[in-house]
Amino acid sequence: ELVCDLTLDSVRKSLIRQEDTIVFCIIERAKYPLNSPAYNQSYASIPGFSGSLLEYIVRQTEKLQATAGRYENPEEHAFFPDNLPSSLVPPWNYPQVLHPAANSININKMIWDMYCNQLLPLFANEGDDGNYASTATSDIDCLQALSRRIHYGKFVAEVKFRDAPHDYEPAIRAQDKDALMKLLTFENVEEMVRRRVAKKAMVFGQEVNLNLSNDDVDCQGKYKVDPSVVSRLYVDWVMPLTKLVQVEYLLRRLD
Numbered sequence: 001e002l003v004c005d006l007t008l009d010s011v012r013k014s015l016i017r018q019e020d021t022i023v024f025c026i027i028e029r030a031k032y033p034l035n036s037p038a039y040n041q042s043y044a045s046i047p048g049f050s051g052s053l054l055e056y057i058v059r060q061t062e063k064l065q066a067t068a069g070r071y072e073n074p075e076e077h078a079f080f081p082d083n084l085p086s087s088l089v090p091p092w093n094y095p096q097v098l099h100p101a102a103n104s105i106n107i108n109k110m111i112w113d114m115y116c117n118q119l120l121p122l123f124a125n126e127g128d129d130g131n132y133a134s135t136a137t138s139d140i141d142c143l144q145a146l147s148r149r150i151h152y153g154k155f156v157a158e159v160k161f162r163d164a165p166h167d168y169e170p171a172i173r174a175q176d177k178d179a180l181m182k183l184l185t186f187e188n189v190e191e192m193v194r195r196r197v198a199k200k201a202m203v204f205g206q207e208v209n210l211n212l213s214n215d216d217v218d219c220q221g222k223y224k225v226d227p228s229v230v231s232r233l234y235v236d237w238v239m240p241l242t243k244l245v246q247v248e249y250l251l252r253r254l255d
């Protein structure tokens with residue numbers, strides 16, 4: 001949804017709702033084993049295309065979704081933004097809440113590398129069941145959800161700037177990344193995020209059994225995705241990358 005009336009509260013609500021999406025997407029991806037050929041350059045051998053099956057599916061999906069107008073939304077960022085076809089659908093008048101410099105910020109390359117190289121091996125079990133296309137489709141859902149959340153840092157930064165322009169302006173003029181990072185960091189909020197996403201992984205990823213009351217279920221070690229892995233995803237990657245987007249945005253906020 002779009003932030004028309006932008007407040008730190010509404011922006012944080014959106015981030016909390018996006019946690020649900022991210023946790024569910026990861027649970028869905030964890031149904032499949034690692035299926036490493038889907039990420040292997042030499043496996044796919046599609047005529048006229050050199051790259052992994054995942055890259056093939058993401059590129060084709062983005063072309064299709066671009067024609068359907070997905071990337072007209074300032075909350076959406078393509079993984080392969082070069083040479084995307086234009087939208088074929090009537091334009092929607094998205095409110096212009098961000099500084100135009102926001103358009104130049106896209107850290108999907110980092111998100112892609114983080115997801116494929118660090119994250120997947122943490123929560124996908126070793127193994128190969130040949131379901132490469134379904135697995136890659138599930139990866140797209142994860143990648144798009146993570147990208148949307150992380151780039152939402154642009155909106156977070158805009159609202160923080162509007163709430164306290166006099167605090168931010170000197171650091172922006174000095175192009176002082178460390179000072180900006182300090183200004184926009186709320187450790188207590190980060191700690192709540194860490195605990196809440198682990199709890200969501202427990203609630204969404206438990207076995208639902210009609211014969212036992214929830215209190216009787218000993219879920220220890222039986223979650224579909226390890227809750228500590230979800231916390232780690234947020235603490236080590238999602239929150240730092242969201243803050244990186246915030247800093248990058250603020251550096252250009254007075255351009």
Ligand SMILES: C=C(O[C@@H]1C=C(C(=O)O)C=C[C@H]1O)C(=O)O
Binds near residue numbers: 187189
């Ligand atoms: C997103 C925010 O900015 C920072 C990044 C956070 C995150 O990515 O979840 C949380 C707290 C802040 O340190 C926020 O303040 O809500």
